Amino acid sequence: MNYLSVDSISKSFGERVLFENVTFGIGQGQKVALVGVNGSGKTTLLKILAGVDVPDKGEVVVNNEVSIAYLEQQPEFETDHVIEAVLSGNKELAKLIEEYEYHLSKAESDPKSMERLTELMSKMDEADAWTFESQIKEILGKLGIEDLSQNISSMSGGQKKRVGLAKALMEKPDLVILDEPTNHLDLEAIEWLEKYLASSQMAIVMVTHDRYFLENVTNEIIELDNQQVYSYSGNYSYFLDKKAERETIAQSEKEKARNLYKTELEWIRRQPKARGTKAKYRIDAFEDTKKKAHVNLSKSEVNLDIEQRRQGGKVLELEHLNKSFGDKKLINDFSYTFKKGDRIGIIGHNGSGKSTFLKIITGKLAADSGKVDKGQSTVFGYYEQAEPNFKSGMKVIEVVQEVAEFISIGKEEVSASRLLTQFNFAPKAQYDYVDNLSGGEKRRLQLLKVLMGRPNFLILDEPTNDLDLITLRTLEEFLHQFQGCLVIVSHDRYFMDRLVQHLFVFEEGKAIKDFPGNYSVYRESKAVERKENKPDVIENKDKTEKVKDATRKLTYNEKREFEQLESEIEKLNEKIAEMEQLLISGETDHAKLISWGEELDKAKSDLDAKELRWLELSELN
Known part of the structure; x- marks a missing residue:
């Protein structure tokens, strides 16, 4: 089933052409990643698919039976309430759940709330609101939003992004359009989202830089390159192989077109100018050949060949660092001596203190106690997570010239303009205003400013956010060769696996742990640890549950569930009998037999689960 068709669309901003005469379709079951360099128009194309923007020409046709949800990079909401934002399509249901949650929190201390709660339970039953409530809590919880009473206006950009993602998933659309869905999520949330989308029946179009995410979720890649x-x-690995093949073929075709162009150009020049009946088809073919011969196939890759300073014997020493905000302890008596060539990854939940730690070691924030002792030759290069705040009205080249007019690369002095060209800012683009740059282009410019300081101690806080895959691969190659100290905070598992040798693990309420190994090794060790501890956990849990079950009765919701289960079990038995009769009816249609068999298996599985739950509840009744 075709969900969406893109027919010959083009889009430009001024003289800058993003894409031209683009055509493709999205169908049922497709999980598509949109890739391309920063500024190639990925976000603009997503907005056009979502109906937020319109093409200059061409059209996007959406199947009338298809529902679409869209997550933009910086979502905005018409309400300040989390539940209402997530259920924006059903405001009455959202208000009912919000009121229920409010009185539930007050019920123990306020008799009026308890009285109102009884009324609301009846309304929740009628609206089948329990299902929505549990789904909202589960999805928001997995994405790191626990407090449903907080106002959206008080949230950080990352928290708002998570609420927007929950909203898109709760809509249960046929097609979901996601712009950088993994940005601002911690590693556990990314892994949950990855499994959720991979197993979902939704069609997906997304922009993401996360290579593991691309590999495990998508089954098709659409590349924006040279306005086409x-x-x-296939997945990301397949894309890399086929892209290389395509570029080799394109280069060969360009060479053929250039040779043909020279021949045809001579023929065109020999024709009398006034002769209007000469072979028009050959002139048209000449224009097409001219276009192919002059297509720009130069690689839009960033050059990060910038020297670092020499590093002395003493790098950085941390002694008994402590840092708290109110009652929340983020860093507890942490000491570490950095050595030459240290390559450290930092992981932990959002809000666990990772960025605070980086600010303390770079002197941007003072510790409550302890000592930070930096070596005399140590020069920090700090790439911060916050979006670059360039002065409005400045041109790109002026941003770089603020740092230096020239920089030494090897034995050569390189001008600011040439350095920008190596960073994939064309000469013409260097005189554009920074306000007009895409988010990824601003990030690339920020990275250039950091590296121009020729640091020997690089600190990168979420460097993969908004950078395109080509820039990321080049950055990885540079960091792989980097001889100084490297500290990385990142949710990009591939990036971490390739570059770090050990981890600082931040866990709330615990001391920072120094783990020997990269992220994948850490995850494997945690899985083994959970497996080893599981029997005791289950045994203790069983004992606890038995004590609880022996002393309590059914709750209101459990009574309601118990009554519903009896009806559901009866219907499932009827369904099983019906499917069994169909299978012995003599039907010869193979597809129907397979379908009935699958329905029978599912009904039996559902029946087993519901009968088990009925038995559990019957013991309390």
Whole structure:
């Protein structure tokens, strides 16, 4: 089933052409990643698909039976309430759940709330609101939003992004359009989202830089390159192989077109100018050949060949650092001596103190106690997580010239303009205003400013956010060769696996742990640890549950569930009998037999689960 068709669309901003005569379609079951360099128009194309923007020409046709949800990079909401934002399509239901949650929190101390709660339970039953409530709590909880009473206006940009993601998932659309869905999520949330989307029946179009995410979720890649789109049916690894093949073929075709262009140009020049009946088809073919011969196939890759300073014997020493905000202890008596060539990854939940730690070691924030002793030759390069705050009205080249007019690369002095060209800012783009840059282009410019200081101690706080895959691969190659100290905070598992040798693990309420190994090794060790502890956990849990079950009765919701289960079990038995009769009816249609068999298996599985739950509740009744 075709969900959406893109027919010959083009989009420009002034003289800058993003894409031209682009055509493709999205169908049922497709999980598509949109890739391309920063500024190629990925976000703009997503907005057009979502109906937020319109193309200059061409059209996007959406199947009338298809529902679409869209997550933009910086979502905005019409309400300040989390539940209402997530259920924006059903405001009455949202208000009912919000009121229920409010009185539930007050019921123990306020008799009026307890009285109102009884009324609301009846309304929740009628609206089948329990299902929505549990789904909202589960999704928001997995994404790191626990407090449903907080106002959206008081949230950080990352928290708002998570609320927006929950909203898109709760809509249960046929097609979901996601712009950088993994940005601002911690590693556990990303892994949950990855499994959720991979197993979902939704069609997906997304922009993401996370290579593991691309590999495990998508089954098709659409690349924006040279104002055109190229489709690859496969995951990210397949895309890399086929892209290389396509570029080799394109280069060969360009060479053929250039040779043909020279021949045809001579023929065109020999024709009398006034002769209007000469072979028009050959002139048209000449224009097409001219276009192919002059297509720009130069690689838009960033050059990070910038020298670092020499590093002395003493790098950085941390002694008994402590830091709290109110009652929340983030850093507890932490000591570490950095050595030459240290490559450290920092992981932990959002809000666990990772960015605070970086600010303390760079002197941007004072510790409550302890000592930070930096070596005399140590020069920090600090790439911060916050969006670059360039002065409005400045041109790109002026941003770089503020740091230096020239920089030494090897034995050569390189001008600011040439350095920008190496960072994939074309000469013309260097005189554009920074306000007009895309989020990824601003990030690339910020990275250039950091590296121009020729640091020997690089600190990168979420460096993969908003950078395109080509820039990321180049950055990885540079960091792989980097001889100084490297500290990385990142939710990009591939990036961490390739570059770090050990981890600082931040866990709330615990001391910072120094783990020997990269992220994948850490995850494996945690899985083994959980497996080893599981028997005791289950045994203790069983004992606890038995004590609880022996002393309590059914709650209101459990009574309601118990009554519903009896009806559901009866219907499932009827369904099983019906499917069994169909299977012995003599039907010869193979597809129907398979379908009935699958329905029978599912009904039996559901019956087993519901009968088990009925038995559990019957013991309390």
